[in-house]
Amino acid sequence: MFVDQVTISVRSGKGGAGCVSFRREKYVPKGGPDGGNGGKGGDVILLANPQLHTLLDQRYRHEYAAEDGVKGQKSLRSGRSGEDIIIQVPCGTVIRDSESQEMLADLVKPGQQFLAAVGGRGGRGNAEFATATHQTPRNAEPGRPSIEKELLLELKLIADVGLVGFPNAGKSTLISTISAAKPKIADYPFTTLEPNLGIVRYREYDSFTVADLPGLIEGAHTGKGLGIQFLKHVERTRVLVILIESFSNDFESDLAVLRNELSSYSGELSRKPWFVAISKMDSADEDSRQRVEDLKASLDVDVHAFSSVSGEGVSALKDKMWNLVGVQTASEFNEEE
Numbered sequence: 001m002f003v004d005q006v007t008i009s010v011r012s013g014k015g016g017a018g019c020v021s022f023r024r025e026k027y028v029p030k031g032g033p034d035g036g037n038g039g040k041g042g043d044v045i046l047l048a049n050p051q052l053h054t055l056l057d058q059r060y061r062h063e064y065a066a067e068d069g070v071k072g073q074k075s076l077r078s079g080r081s082g083e084d085i086i087i088q089v090p091c092g093t094v095i096r097d098s099e100s101q102e103m104l105a106d107l108v109k110p111g112q113q114f115l116a117a118v119g120g121r122g123g124r125g126n127a128e129f130a131t132a133t134h135q136t137p138r139n140a141e142p143g144r145p146s147i148e149k150e151l152l153l154e155l156k157l158i159a160d161v162g163l164v165g166f167p168n169a170g171k172s173t174l175i176s177t178i179s180a181a182k183p184k185i186a187d188y189p190f191t192t193l194e195p196n197l198g199i200v201r202y203r204e205y206d207s208f209t210v211a212d213l214p215g216l217i218e219g220a221h222t223g224k225g226l227g228i229q230f231l232k233h234v235e236r237t238r239v240l241v242i243l244i245e246s247f248s249n250d251f252e253s254d255l256a257v258l259r260n261e262l263s264s265y266s267g268e269l270s271r272k273p274w275f276v277a278i279s280k281m282d283s284a285d286e287d288s289r290q291r292v293e294d295l296k297a298s299l300d301v302d303v304h305a306f307s308s309v310s311g312e313g314v315s316a317l318k319d320k321m322w323n324l325v326g327v328q329t330a331s332e333f334n335e336e337e
């Protein structure tokens with residue numbers, strides 16, 4: 001199951017109380033204060049783990065509490081600190097305060113962390129309060145309280161390539177052909193209800209990720225079909241491939257509809273680098289082949305014909321994806337510099 005939004009509550013550990021104690025030894029009549037400090041409460045940390053691709057774990061468990069610090073003890077012994085709790089989430093998880101909706105963190109890179117709730121400091125024991133004039137302090141500090149928060153976690157997949165197209169265009173078939181992903185494929189619309197991520201092995205040592213998205217239809221931005229909610233997952237793909245099947249009667253108008261749905265979602269989506277891929281070329285007749293050629297001539301973006309069934313054009317399609325991702329990555333890199 002693909003889960004892309006979930007609310008969790010987190011609580012850090014309380015600090016352990018400082019201890020009030022006086023040294024008692026056989027031949028020392030008046031021992032000084034020897035109460036140790038309390039231990040710090042555990043932190044709650046969210047950690048981006050590249051092995052995870054959904055917030056499913058957090059759907060099943062939504063309360064997380066770190067351990068409290070242990071109180072201080074006599075003989076100046078400090079209490080043990082409470083254990084931190086580490087919540088593993090997929091890369092691409094955006095963390096918000098569930099009340100204010102304020103964005104607190106965006107865990108994009110593997111290993112990136114967010115300290116969601118810091119553990120309470122331990123209280124100082126009475127030994128720390130001894131001064132030259134006040135040698136027998138009977139006070140110690142309580143530990144600092146824990147912090148509780150409700151967090152909204154939202155996953156926005158990070159893929160290199162996003163596949164966008166009408167239902168039934170052959171998006172899932174393509175991803176199952178070029179990657180090990182095994183999405184459901186069927187000859188009816190809206191087979192894919194949740195995005196699938198596939199890793200495409202490229203040449204010997206390289207790879208890139210492709211997201212197969214649910215089908216888009218005209219009026220999706222007004223809620224038709226599955227709507228455009230899931231387009232949040234293409235917000236962070238580097239490039240888009242717009243898939244149109246060779247059976248289409250009118251490539252240009254299909255393309256215009258799809259482009260319009262993308263720009264209705266956000267201007268940013270429509271500015272992403274993209275090209276067109278015409279699918280199911282194995283079943284294309286002479287007429288469709290000619291229309292593909294006409295489309296190529298009329299557009300100033302690339303048009304690439306392929307078939308997942310016969311394999312025609314698939315390897316060149318991978319090359320195209322790889323090249324466009326490479327160009328885009330290089331320009332992002334230069335922007336960062």
Ligand SMILES: Nc1nc2c(ncn2[C@@H]2O[C@H](COP(=O)(O)OP(=O)(O)OP(=O)(O)O)[C@@H](O)[C@H]2O)c(=O)[nH]1
Binds near residue numbers: 185193216
């Ligand atoms: N002839 C032919 N049929 C194909 C090809 N690729 C996909 N199909 C068929 O087209 C139908 C739809 O394929 P899917 O991959 O499920 O399409 P989709 O774009 O993922 O559809 P949704 O998930 O509903 O949006 C299935 O019956 C596939 O077998 C192809 O290259 N050639």
Ligand SMILES: [Mg+2]
Binds near residue numbers: 173183184192212213
């Ligand atoms: Mg599909």
